[in-house]
Amino acid sequence: MNDLFSIPCVMMRGGTSKGAFFLASDLPEDPQERDQILLSVMGSGHPLQIDGIGGGNPVTSKVAIVGPSSVPGADVDYLFAQVRPDRGVVDTSPNCGNMLAAVGPFAAEAGLVRVRQGTTVIRIHNVNTRKIIEAEIPTPNGQVSYLGEAAIDGVPGRAAPIALTFMDAAGARTGKLLPTGHPSEVIDGIEVTCIDCAMPMMLLEAQALGLTGHETPAGLNADATLIARLDALRVEAGRRMGLGDVSGQVIPKPVLIAPPAKGGDLAVRYFMPQDCHPALATTGAVGIATACVTEGTVASRLIGMRDLPAVLALEHPSGQIDVRLRLRDGKLLAGILRTARRLFEGRVLARPLNEVGRAA
Incomplete structure (x- = not known):
């Protein structure tokens, strides 16, 4: 050796x-x-x-x-x-x-x-x-x-x-919660939210791509046309977010959202970025939950604005993850159990x- x-x-x-x-x-x-x-x-x-x-x-x-x-x-x-x-x-x-x-x-x-x-x-x-x-x-x-x-x-x-508390996670990479300055915008005919909280992400409704948002990761990964479409959208989202050419990076992450199916608040399919996560990234959960309490985003419009403090239950392919949101000294704190x-x-x-x- x-x-x-x-x-x-x-x-x-x-x-x-x-x-x-x-x-x-x-x-x-x-x-x-x-x-x-x-x-x-x-x-x-x-x-x-x-x-x-x-x-x-x-x-x-x-x-x-x-x-x-x-x-x-x-x-x-x-x-x-x-x-x-x-x-x-x-x-x-x-x-x-x-x-x-x-x-x-x-x-x-x-x-x-x-x-x-x-x-x-x-x-x-x-x-x-x-x-x-x-x-x-x-x-x-x-x-x-x-x-x-x-x-x-x-x-x-x-x-x-293990209790994790994200302290003021907004602007993790770009310095802004909404890097483009808009809670929602249209990319190639699809309404999306570009958000940077714990993880830069691009959120869009699954139905906008003809999906339910409850598909299995294997089924989504096998759809080469879908993967290519999502990647093209996220590359443009990355450019608009000030991240430059993200074709060789794993951010921003594309996220499909949909109405819940099992009693939660929101169903999500999180991509990494070309493969659907078998569950949900913790940082992704923090950002998605934050989008749910941010006025004008595709997530908050889908489920209705929530007041703080709040607990958001996010359904994913392996079950559910709860995110607890609260304010401290004017800053948003997000707590997750792992x-x-x-x-x-x-x-x-x-x-x-x-x-x-x-x-x-």
């Missing part, structure tokens, strides 16, 4: 996602060198990521890089990287709220924060969006606990609850930098 080199790594599930966790100090500071290592580690360039630890799907091909905080008022830094399974692309433009659920436990067990008796509150600075998120993690007896009675749709079994689990720990083997390109 002397022609490979090893890096400390922990694989964790966070919410409905799964990925590799690294300490920032264990990876190169240079972004290009870092990304080449991540491509090698995850096995990108092959749809199954057969030569790496990636899961061959966007929700299982994620990386979290955690280190001491670089800003006042936070305990740790968290840089998220979406590693494309099929292409040699590492995208650090978005945040991932599901992976975020595992950041607190990882940081605590890595010794980056002081663990308290009972519950430990960790303030996480998301480097991608420069926003702060509070994570409350169970630490009975001064140790992280993963076992408990909390359940989230899209994950089997029960686990310890769970996480440490899956394995050890060292992952990577190719030397001059060999990474040959792996694809």
